[in-house]
Amino acid sequence: xxxLCRVLFVAVWxxxxxxxxxxxxPPLIESFLIExxxxxxxxxxxxHLAAHPxxxxxxLGLAAAEFLQAxxxxxxxxxxxxxxxxxxxxxxxxxxxxxxxxxNPDPIATSADEVRALVKTFLDDLATAERSLDAxxxxxxxxxxxxxxxxxxxxxxxxxxxxxxxxxxxxxxxNGRRVGRGRGVxxxxxxxxxxxxxxxxxxxxxxxxxxxxxxxxxAFGEAALAHDADAFFGVVGPYLFAKPASPDLPAEMFAETSxxxxxPFDEVHIAxxxxxxxxxxxxxxxxxxxEKALHHLEAVLTLSRKTWESIEAETDDTAEWIPNAxxxxxxxxxxxxAEMISSWQDFLDxxxxxxxxxxxxxHWRLRDGYGINVREVFLQPRDFxxxxxxxxxxxxxxxxxxxxxxxxxWAAIQRSFRGQFLSFAVWFN
Numbered sequence: 316x317x318x319l320c321r322v323l324f325v326a327v328w329x330x331x332x333x334x335x336x337x338x339x340x341p342p343l344i345e346s347f348l349i350e351x352x353x354x355x356x357x358x359x360x361x362x363h364l365a366a367h368p369x370x371x372x373x374x375l376g377l378a379a380a381e382f383l384q385a386x387x388x389x390x391x392x393x394x395x396x397x398x399x400x401x402x403x404x405x406x407x408x409x410x411x412x413x414x415x416x417x418x419n420p421d422p423i424a425t426s427a428d429e430v431r432a433l434v435k436t437f438l439d440d441l442a443t444a445e446r447s448l449d450a451x452x453x454x455x456x457x458x459x460x461x462x463x464x465x466x467x468x469x470x471x472x473x474x475x476x477x478x479x480x481x482x483x484x485x486x487x488x489x490n491g492r493r494v495g496r497g498r499g500v501x502x503x504x505x506x507x508x509x510x511x512x513x514x515x516x517x518x519x520x521x522x523x524x525x526x527x528x529x530x531x532x533x534a535f536g537e538a539a540l541a542h543d544a545d546a547f548f549g550v551v552g553p554y555l556f557a558k559p560a561s562p563d564l565p566a567e568m569f570a571e572t573s574x575x576x577x578x579p580f581d582e583v584h585i586a587x588x589x590x591x592x593x594x595x596x597x598x599x600x601x602x603x604x605x606e607k608a609l610h611h612l613e614a615v616l617t618l619s620r621k622t623w624e625s626i627e628a629e630t631d632d633t634a635e636w637i638p639n640a641x642x643x644x645x646x647x648x649x650x651x652x653a654e655m656i657s658s659w660q661d662f663l664d665x666x667x668x669x670x671x672x673x674x675x676x677x678h679w680r681l682r683d684g685y686g687i688n689v690r691e692v693f694l695q696p697r698d699f700x701x702x703x704x705x706x707x708x709x710x711x712x713x714x715x716x717x718x719x720x721x722x723x724x725w726a727a728i729q730r731s732f733r734g735q736f737l738s739f740a741v742w743f744n
Contacts, residue, residue: 351475397422397557463513
């Protein structure tokens with residue numbers, strides 16, 4: 316961990332010097348982001364743009380602040396409900412509850428309906444940011460930001476604490492636990508130095524990237540809201556929130572720990588895992604949201620092409636968030652090669668064909684020449700039963716004859732990314 320932080324510090328420090336040398340004055344939005352006053356920054360940006368509608372930097376700054384506000388509001392909701400986040404092994408697996416939200420000493424009870432309300436608010440906020448990004452009409456735009464010094468107000472106390480910083484979030488999302496709380500801590504001075512040096516110069520390609528991420532997150536949210544997950548929440552709620560309303564096993568009635576059965580595993584977790592699998596049956600309640608999810612995914616692919624077209628055209632090399640093969644990014648150990656970029660285009664081709672229904676997805680139980688039409692899964696949705704999908708029965712309404720995506724294509728893509736395709740895919744979007 317110490318070595319990673321030293322390497323990261325050198326990388327972002329050099330990038331930060333380059334950005335500081337270029338910037339005559341910080342962007343309008345930056346002081347608001349650093350002070351954790353996102354709402355004030357959004358208001359100031361809108362006022363500035365009303366008088367200077369052609370200011371591309373201010374437009375990108377507004378969109379960035381609106382996206383960060385979407386994250387902040389989600390974090391504030393999780394704080395109110397006492398989300399366990401990195402204190403829960405299940406929470407560490409789910410990025411949406413892995414935000415560095417301070418521990419709430421007095422959380423409110425959480426029901427499945429309240430979780431849905433959090434998702435709906437998040438979707439509305441993402442749509443606001445996406446519209447601002449879509450309004451960015453020029454190609455020549457840069458926005459240098461001290462990302463590590465950005466602050467959120469997750470607990471809504473009006474104080475921009477170190478625990479709510481951009482550097483804290485970066486570390487938490489990367490490591491699945493909070494810096495400053497036990498394992499993984501280097502020391503405060505080192506963390507502060509890296510945070511101050513962590514500068515990224517965002518450009519047009521990054522704006523397309525962020526717009527694509529708004530659509531990607533929205534696709535997940537729409538698909539989740541299309542189904543009823545109340546029964547599933549009854550099982551997993553205690554692993555995600557401090558006070559789940561109406562849990563399947565009331566705390567006052569059931570023991571939380573082993574009773575000395577001498578098993579090589581925690582029988583409580585095993586029993587809950589079995590129950591969770593049993594409840595992975597999600598009735599369809601809003602079919603129109605599945606079609607919206609499909610359109611969001613299609614937009615992700617379109618924007619990814621625009622992202623890489625813009626990135627490939629870049630000739631500078633200054634604090635790059637996502638570099639081309641001729642540039643150096645701010646993240647150490649994440650070099651991008653021409654082969655990766657070419658393979659990413661292959662992935663986009665394959666994904667577009669699948670979403671369009673031009674290529675089918677094979678299932679272990681289907682004969683050769685048959686596959687699942689993923690497009691129809693979104694356009695003709697049904698109740699979602701994970702077990703029956705694995706078994707094959709749930710796939711039957713969507714099976715047809717035709718060309719299927721094949722293992723050779725995906726194996727070639729995986730090789731280009733040195734076996735780390737999923738990690739790069741999360742970054743590349």
